[in-house]
Amino acid sequence: MSVTLSSGSITATRNAGDIAISFEEICKYYPVFKNSRQKLAYLLNGAFKGQAAGLQYTGIVKALDGLTVSIHKGERVGIIGRNGAGKSTLLKLLAGGFPPTSGKIIINGETYSLLPGTVGFSPELSVEENASAYLLQFGFSDDEIVDKIKDIEDFVELGKFFRQPMKNLSLGMRVRSEFAAATSLNSDILIIDEVLGAGDIYWAQKCADRMQDLCAQGRTLLLVSHSLDQVMKFCDRCIWIDQGKVVMDGDTFEISKRYEGFLETLSWHTGDADDKQVPLDQVAPDLGNVTLKESGQKVVRWPGIGDLEFSGVWINSSTVTQSTVLRGDTIEIRLQTRSSVVKSARLRYLINFWSESGKRVATSENNSESANLCPSTSHTFSVTIDSSQLSVGSYILSISLFELSDNESAQNEQSTRQDLLYKSFEISVEDLNSNSSNQSPKFYTEFNSTKILD
Amino acid sequence: MAHNEKASISNAISLIWNQKKLLFNTVKADVRNQYAGTALGMIWVVLGPLTLLTLYSVIYALIFRVRVPNYTVEEYILNVFSGLVPFLAFSQALANSAGVMRRDQKLFFSSYPNLFIPIKTVLVSYVVLFVGVILVIIGDFAVSTPSWTLFLLPVVAFFQILFSIGLGMFVALFSLVLKDIEVFVQYVTIALLVITPIAYTPEMIPSGLKTLLYGNPLFYYVYASQHLILLNSLPPMEITIIGITLALVMFLGGLWFYNKAHRILNDLV
Numbered sequence: 001m002s003v004t005l006s007s008g009s010i011t012a013t014r015n016a017g018d019i020a021i022s023f024e025e026i027c028k029y030y031p032v033f034k035n036s037r038q039k040l041a042y043l044l045n046g047a048f049k050g051q052a053a054g055l056q057y058t059g060i061v062k063a064l065d066g067l068t069v070s071i072h073k074g075e076r077v078g079i080i081g082r083n084g085a086g087k088s089t090l091l092k093l094l095a096g097g098f099p100p101t102s103g104k105i106i107i108n109g110e111t112y113s114l115l116p117g118t119v120g121f122s123p124e125l126s127v128e129e130n131a132s133a134y135l136l137q138f139g140f141s142d143d144e145i146v147d148k149i150k151d152i153e154d155f156v157e158l159g160k161f162f163r164q165p166m167k168n169l170s171l172g173m174r175v176r177s178e179f180a181a182a183t184s185l186n187s188d189i190l191i192i193d194e195v196l197g198a199g200d201i202y203w204a205q206k207c208a209d210r211m212q213d214l215c216a217q218g219r220t221l222l223l224v225s226h227s228l229d230q231v232m233k234f235c236d237r238c239i240w241i242d243q244g245k246v247v248m249d250g251d252t253f254e255i256s257k258r259y260e261g262f263l264e265t266l267s268w269h270t271g272d273a274d275d276k277q278v279p280l281d282q283v284a285p286d287l288g289n290v291t292l293k294e295s296g297q298k299v300v301r302w303p304g305i306g307d308l309e310f311s312g313v314w315i316n317s318s319t320v321t322q323s324t325v326l327r328g329d330t331i332e333i334r335l336q337t338r339s340s341v342v343k344s345a346r347l348r349y350l351i352n353f354w355s356e357s358g359k360r361v362a363t364s365e366n367n368s369e370s371a372n373l374c375p376s377t378s379h380t381f382s383v384t385i386d387s388s389q390l391s392v393g394s395y396i397l398s399i400s401l402f403e404l405s406d407n408e409s410a411q412n413e414q415s416t417r418q419d420l421l422y423k424s425f426e427i428s429v430e431d432l433n434s435n436s437s438n439q440s441p442k443f444y445t446e447f448n449s450t451k452i453l454d
Numbered sequence: 455m456a457h458n459e460k461a462s463i464s465n466a467i468s469l470i471w472n473q474k475k476l477l478f479n480t481v482k483a484d485v486r487n488q489y490a491g492t493a494l495g496m497i498w499v500v501l502g503p504l505t506l507l508t509l510y511s512v513i514y515a516l517i518f519r520v521r522v523p524n525y526t527v528e529e530y531i532l533n534v535f536s537g538l539v540p541f542l543a544f545s546q547a548l549a550n551s552a553g554v555m556r557r558d559q560k561l562f563f564s565s566y567p568n569l570f571i572p573i574k575t576v577l578v579s580y581v582v583l584f585v586g587v588i589l590v591i592i593g594d595f596a597v598s599t600p601s602w603t604l605f606l607l608p609v610v611a612f613f614q615i616l617f618s619i620g621l622g623m624f625v626a627l628f629s630l631v632l633k634d635i636e637v638f639v640q641y642v643t644i645a646l647l648v649i650t651p652i653a654y655t656p657e658m659i660p661s662g663l664k665t666l667l668y669g670n671p672l673f674y675y676v677y678a679s680q681h682l683i684l685l686n687s688l689p690p691m692e693i694t695i696i697g698i699t700l701a702l703v704m705f706l707g708g709l710w711f712y713n714k715a716h717r718i719l720n721d722l723v
Contacts, residue, residue, distance in 0.1 A: 030721055036634075039630075039631035039632070039722060040628075042718065042721070043627065043628070043630070043715060043718065046714075046721075047711060047718070092563045092720070095564050098716070123491075124487070125486070125487065125490045129486075133479075133482075133483035133486070136476075136483060137483070139473070
């Protein structure tokens, strides 16, 4: 494998077609140089010979390695992946400036990318001056700039700080200003990288609304983030990349679940989620897919010690993964576990309730249960939850099993995870009276030995 | 954003022409940014060169007591001015071009045409020329006899800028692979100050050292400016021809090399 001179292409077009961005078999390899001489030879050979012959480098980094993706107009797509997965390179290619090593990129429409630091506001100038200079870079007329500055000023709500040097502003205010300036450009394709991290809930929501407005106008959004929360909030579609390839592409919830599971597996095994020495077959879409032996559902299993595993889950005696209850009815969850060894253990079951937007809204756990386990029979545990403590809506359940250490003192009780079925079950709580609106109060009370998270 | 596979010199030039407003605006923003936060602000654009020019004139005219035949002391100072102004712009452009691709990475990875990065860097450095020339013209009216030849100063400036842009592209690209260039240009600048006829006239140079004079590209532009300002005459024909040729060759060469190399630049940034 070698670094050849970029033979790939970027085509910028503007047509009425449905596709906004298309990547075909994109590779981008970066050469690694030992010294300046190699760099110099690379520059000269690259410029004058125009071919790979004579290019010197000591190694290559495959930032993108055969990535194929196509994104439709108006789609909101999240891109997730570990550090070094190729996210930044992907964005840089989209921003323009250089072609890929091989493959074909088609960008249909005007792109704007808000990479960290690309807005490059000067700390000495005010937001107003910065925004004006920034808009000038994009060739807007004076009238357009006046309008846009007004829009930015309204959005950022900075008051007198709008006309003060930006060094006097908090980080959140600066990020907000850059976001407002960037989104005022009205480009067809908006690429955003990790910028919404700084800011409180109010701003996160305001930024989200602004992005939603842009998307509603048919703009395409590409959001690159480590934060699955953000991706789940904004994007219907998600692309998980690793080692320069697409691992999975599809529904955000499904992919975030796998991606979290993958990170969990990595940290379970290596203690370092950024360790790149993971064979690609471990970065697989079907990672953790299992079928429960006794109840038969297809679930996603996260790693645990594993000599004790769930073998069956029944929710209100049913073995489907999606169930519906009326608010006020009880939810009975029956869990069956099977041990591969004969032992007696103290077990704790933990059930997490996730909202559809990826927020953990409630947890339920028992104190502990002593059980004598053996491989030939399964052990059953049941928990009953009063659904009136949940508001109307859909919940996704993760169910974990911990084995507690023999140490009886409650203070330093050690627990070891034996098994975890991650976001594998869904329960919809419906209201008998109002079938359309979800007017029920959004609060959660404590039930049993249950912690309620905000 | 338009990324032409077979980017040729001609469409690089048309890009510059078509997007001249964008280029102008970035230069404007950069200049403003340079002095943002200072108490005097844009006054520095005038005050900076004025201070330097005054300092140099005092040293040469009052301390070294250099006297040039046919020039009054005031005219000698004006002669120093008219040489120093192009020199300052040239050396700033050279220094700023070194390492600019690394410093302006954020623009490199954006929709801003990356060809403009070295160009705007040179143009920002040449703001001093614009200010300096106005000072010199005022001086010409005050202490010497102005003539119509002053109208040709923009032409000289134009070719000097072309030369600087071309050179700037080479410097910008090569300093990317050879950081030593950033250090080296500092010494080149000092050497240029010495070998360019600023404090002395070309006639004062011994004939054995004339090579040093003609080998210095800056000499042609400085010499031409001094003719137009002080001697009230056109520069000699060979000086004009060499100056224009150098400018065109360097500018086109720079564009050509940039076009050749820009595909692999991202591997080096």
